[in-house]
Amino acid sequence: MELDYQFSAVSDRLVKSEIREILKWTRKPGVISFGGGLPDASLFPVKDIARITNQVLEEKGYLALQYGPTHGEAEMLDALVDHMNAYDDPATTEEVCITSSSQQGIDLISMLFLDEGSVIVIEKPSYMGGIQTFRRCGADMRGVPIDEDGMDMNALREVLDKLEQEGKKPSFIYTIPDFQNPTGISMSLERRKELLQIARDRGLLIVEDSPYRELSFSGEVLPSIWKLSEGKGVIMLKTFSKMLFPGMRMGWILAHPELIEKFVTLKQSVDLCTPSFNQLIMATFLKEGRMKLAIENAIACYGPKRDAMLAAMEREMPGELWWSKPKGGMFLWVRLPENVDAKDIFMKAIKNNVAYVIGRPFHCDNSGSNTLRLNYSFPSIEQINEGIARLGKTIKEIMG
Template structure:
C-alpha cells in the first residue's frame, strides 16, 4: 500500500480508471468525507529524521517500563480470562469508578450510571454525531476547531457553522447572534461543540463568565453542548475553572473525557457522560460499532489507578510539559518574524501561531518537510478555508532541543518565503524581522492568559 495525503492508503498499481468501477457502490456521504489534517501527516512524521510538532502526542516515554510490565503481569495473574473476553458495551464497573474519581479531581461529580466507556475520546465525537445528526443538520463549533472533529462532522453530512474566538474562548455574543440568525432561517443546531479548556488548536481557555452564559443559553434553548475536555487536568498555571458539566448539572451537556493525555493514547480508552436518554442511544450506536472497548486496556487502567500511581505521574507530566511550553515560547520569540502572533496557553499541548499574510502555511508545510520539520496548517481547523496564515504546533511530544531546532527550521523557511515575496512584489511584507526575546517576555508578563489570538482574514 502507498499513502495518499488526500485520502489515506491507496493500492499499488491502481489507476484512477481502475478505481472508477467502484464509484457507484460508495454511499453518498463518502463524497463529503475528509481526512484529518493530523492523520495525513502521521506517515511522513514517522521518519526518525523528522521533528514533528504536528501531533497532539503525550510523551509516553515518561511512563516507566517497569510499571507497565508489573501492571500487565498483575492483570495476567489475577484477571487474564476476563481481560481477554468481551465486556459490557457501557464499560467495566471498575473503570467507571475510576472515571468518576478522575472527574472529581477536576471538581466534577458524576454518577457512574451516566458514564459510557469508549474507544478513545474520538469515538465519543463519532457516537454523538451518529446519535444526533441527519444529513444537513447544523453543528455549531469554534473557529478554529479541533481538526480531528471535522472528519466526523463531514462523515455525517453536518452543516458546520463556526463561531470566532478570542483570548477568552468562544465569543458568546457572536454565538447568540449566530443562533438568532439560524432561528430566522428556520434551522436549529443539534449541538454546540466546544473545547473550553486549553482549546485544540488555539490553546485558549473559555472564561468563567462565558461558561456560565453558554450553559444558560443551552438551558433556555434546550440545546445540547458537547464539552470536549481532554486537557482539563493539564493546567500549568492559573486557577482551575468549573467544567460545563459541573455548571450544567447533567441536563444538556455531554462530557467527553479520555485517558489519552493523562496516561496513554495507545490504550484507546475514553468516556462520555451524558443525559440518560442520549447515553442510551449512544450505547446502541457503540454496540454497532465495536460491541465493547478493549477489556484488556480497561483492566490495565483499573489496576493502574488501584495502585495510586496516577496523581504523581500526572504531576510529573505537568512539570515536563510546562517546561516544554516555555521552551517553545522562547524559540518562537527568537525565530519567528516580528509581526507573528501566538497564544500563550495556561495548559494543554498546543500553541497556535499566525504569520504575516504573505505566508500560506499549507504551502509552507511542503517546504518545511524538506527541512525535516512538520506542523499542522491552520486551514485544517476551519470548514471554509480560513486559517491560511496560521499553524498549530505541539510542544508535549518532543524533547526541548527538538522544540528549539524545529521552531528554528520553521522560522528559517518563513524568512526565506518572506524574502521571496519581497523580491517578487518589490515590497517587504509586514513581519520581516524578528522580535527580541526580552520584548516578547515583557509582552507575556502583561497577559494573564494568552497573547493576542491570531487575526483571521475574511477571505481565508
C-alpha cells in the first residue's frame, strides 16, 4: 500500500518563510546584505569560551554531560539573577526558567496560552519569528500600529474595545519595547506605564520580548515592563543571542513562580532540559564578569555602525523616504512612498549587489508592502557606506 501521510492540523499552517526564500539571493557573490539579524562575529569571545569549556569539562564534566533540572542548573539560575539585577530587572531564581533561546520561550508561551482561534494583540510591525509561531498555533492576531514612541495606546484601546464587542478576550499582548525588531524603536516610559495600566484594568497578560534591551548606545535604559509590574501579569523573554552570541541557544523566561511551574512541566514534554553543558559554560562566563565586557564591546561596535548607516541614509536616500533613528539594537526601519513595493525593488537591488528584508512579513495582517528593514550590526562600516549608496541608487532609479 502506498504511504499516505496523516499530517496534523499544525502542518497545514506551516508556511515557508518568504524572507528565507529571498535571503537566498543575499549569498550571491559581491552582494552586501543588510538582510539578517546577525551579531558581528568578530565580537564573539571564542578564546574565553574555549578556555571555559575545557575548565567546565575538567572540573564538572560529570554535571555538564548529564541531564539537568528542567528549569535550569542552580549555578546558571544564580548567575542570571545577578545579571538581571545588574541591569535593573529584579528577579529571583523562582521566577526563572532557562530555555533554548527566546524562540523556545515564544513557543512555550504559545503552547501554554494558545489554541486554534485564540486572540493575541501584537505590534504592527513585530518580530517575524514570533508571528510565525503564533500563526502555526492558529492564533487570531490583531495588530496595533507603532509610532516613534512605540505601541499606539489609543489604537490598542480601540482594538481591545472591538474585541470586547466581539466577546473575545486576548490571551496576551505581545510587545518588544526596547529597540524593537524590526523597527529599532523603543516604547516611551509613559506608554510602558499606560500599557501596564490598560492590561491591569482589563485583566490581560503582557508578554515582553526583550533581546535588545542591553544594547543601548546612549546609556539610557527605560524600566522594563517586567520591573514596572513587579513581576505580576508580565512574562519577560530574554536571550544571549543578540548581546553575546546565538550559537549556544541560551535564553530564559521570567514569570511569576506559579507560571514558571507550568512552563517547567510543559518544557519537560518538549526537551526535558536545556543543555547543562551550555549552561555551565555560560554561568562561568557570567561569574567571571565577562558578560558586562561583552555587552560594552557590542555597544562600542554597533553604535558607530548605527551612526554610519544613519549618515549614509541622509546622504544617499531621496527625500520621500522615512526611516527610524534607533538608539540601540540592530535595525533601522524604512518606509517608502505608499505606492512603492519593497518587493518590487528587491531584485533590482540584488542586481546592484545590495540586499535587505522586505517589511510585509513583519506585519500580522500582510500590510506594510512599502516597508523594509536594514540591519547594521553584521556589515562593516565600509560595507554600510557602499551598500547604502547602492540601495539609494536603486531606489532613486525606481522612483525616477
